[in-house]
Amino acid sequence: MxxxxxxxxxxxxxxxxxxxxxxxxxxxxxxxxxxxxxxxxxxxxxxxxxxxxxxxxxxxxxxxxxxxxxxxxxxxxxxxxxxxxxxxxxxxxxxxxxxxxxxxxxxxxxxxxxxxxxxxxxxxxxxxxxxxxxxxxxxxxxxxxxxxxxxxxxxxxxxxxxxxxxxxxxxxxxxxxxxxxxxxxxxxxxxxxxxxxxxxxxxxxxxxxxxxxxxxxxxxxxxxxxxxxxxxxxxxxxxxxxxxxxxxxxxxxxxxxxxxxxxxxxxxxxxxIPLFQPLASIGCDVSDIRSQVSDLVVSLEPGQRLWLELVLKSQHYLSDLQTRVAEQLDGLAVDLLRLRRDRQQSPGIARQQQETLDELNPEEVFARRLASEDLDDELNFALVERYQATLAELKEAK
Known part of the structure; x- marks a missing residue:
């Protein structure tokens, strides 16, 4: 059988x-x-x-x-x-x-x-x-x-x-x-x-x-x-x-x-299994975004859009980062879903200090908050289940 x-x-x-x-x-x-x-x-x-x-x-x-x-x-x-x-x-x-x-x-x-x-x-x-x-x-x-x-x-x-x-x-x-x-x-x-x-x-x-x-x-x-x-x-x-x-x-x-x-x-x-929705994570400098993304977009089928995560190698704070990234992606069939910096390049406390909420998704924020508490296993598990249920209820209500 x-x-x-x-x-x-x-x-x-x-x-x-x-x-x-x-x-x-x-x-x-x-x-x-x-x-x-x-x-x-x-x-x-x-x-x-x-x-x-x-x-x-x-x-x-x-x-x-x-x-x-x-x-x-x-x-x-x-x-x-x-x-x-x-x-x-x-x-x-x-x-x-x-x-x-x-x-x-x-x-x-x-x-x-x-x-x-x-x-x-x-x-x-x-x-x-x-x-x-x-x-x-x-x-x-x-x-x-x-x-x-x-x-x-x-x-x-x-x-x-x-x-x-x-x-x-x-x-x-x-x-x-x-x-x-x-x-x-x-x-x-x-x-x-x-x-x-x-x-x-x-x-x-x-x-x-x-x-x-x-x-x-x-x-x-x-x-x-x-x-x-x-x-x-x-x-x-x-x-x-x-x-x-x-x-x-x-x-x-x-x-x-x-x-x-x-x-x-x-x-x-x-x-x-075929890939029904193209997505990609690219690590690059701001100046290289368009060239790297363009190589991926050319393989899309008509009507498709690429779901994209950009991991920027530069650790320097850029006040106009969002604008510069948008200019690089202008006109491309791309939906930028996450923009973050490469966390591997800055260890420990220094890395955490350079992170912003924009670089974390809600699950990461919740997980880090939960990890900071000294909870027993059953309560920890129950809180995770309740968090997932609350997210689902909010999405359904939209």
């Missing part, structure tokens, strides 16, 4: 004031074509289907379009919650989507059997067993113990996650079919990007690869860069399908076509 592994869609994301609605619509259309052309039996979305816990209405509409499109193609869809997703939002339509062939797993179930699903081929024959594991919150697996230090909390969380995976694997293995597992977490050695936020705060920095059971394939989400985990063929991050930050602009985004036979994993093929 053939499974398409993807993750971290972040429907409803606003990228520095720009909506991603067009890109996500194009992504859904592309995916549905791939399902047909590649004869895909099931699609796994390993977390973060939405960008916030209160997604805007158009993001929910896109989600529904995906579900209906998969139903029309008789392809199973498995949606796992990520750290950005609201359990309540995903569960409110769980029963309805189940009737349409989409299974949604938003949190840890009371009974392990509720997290086990059969994956069927086009003849509706069960070919594999899926251990559907969403983002695991500390409160889902652990009871808080007074007096634990940071290291003890980390070890307790690691042990609890490992035990949950092993229990599900043992139950799935008893069915006698190849076992596929999912997860939404950071693993040891995974290469992240600036759009990936720490999800376990101080409780768990990264989950060791050796703690995973011997499943035939483990489909992971949360890290936006496609990669093998520990160089292993069967443990993979698919990465996000569109760039979610400027440091992802040069990445070739992918989905992974996973092929299974009765013996287990028979192959994994990376399927390249």
């Amino acid at each position: 053939r499974i398409l592994h993807t993750s971290d869609w972040h429907l409803g994301q606003h990228f520095m004031g720009k909506t991603r609605q067009m890109e996500h619509q194009a992504l859904i259309n592309w995916l549905l074509n791939q399902v047909t052309e590649l004869e895909v039996d099931a699609v796994l979305i390993a977390g973060d289907i939405f960008d916030t816990g209160t997604p805007p209405s158009y993001a929910r509409e896109l989600y529904n379009q995906l579900v209906l499109g998969m139903k029309a193609r008789q392809c199973q869809l498995m949606v796992l919650a990520g750290n950005h997703d609201s359990v309540a939002v995903l569960e409110e339509s769980q029963a309805l989507l189940g009737a349409l062939g989409t299974q949604v797993v938003a949190t840890v179930a009371d009974n392990n059997e509720q997290q086990l699903f059969s994956l069927f081929n086009r003849d509706h024959k069960a070919e594999a067993t899926l251990c559907a594991i969403p983002f695991l919150r500390p409160r889902d697996l652990l009871q808080s113990e007074a007096g634990q230090d940071g290291q003890q909390k980390q070890l307790s969380m690691q042990a609890a996650i490992s035990e949950h995976y092993q229990q599900l694997y043992d139950a799935a293995k008893a069915r006698g079919l190849p076992v596929v597992m999912t997860g939404h977490l950071t693993t040891v050695g995974a290469s992240a990007s600036e759009s990936v936020r720490e999800i376990y705060v101080g409780s768990l920095e990264a989950f060791p690869t050796s703690a995973f059971p011997a499943a035939d394939y483990i489909a992971l989400g949360h890290i936006h860069r496609p990669q093998k985990v520990g160089g292993l063929e069967h443990i993979r991050y698919s990465g996000s399908p569109i760039p979610l930050s400027f440091d992802e602009a040069r990445q070739q985004k992918q989905m992974l076509l996973v092929e299974l036979n009765s013996q287990g994993l028979s192959g994994v093929t990376a399927i390249d």
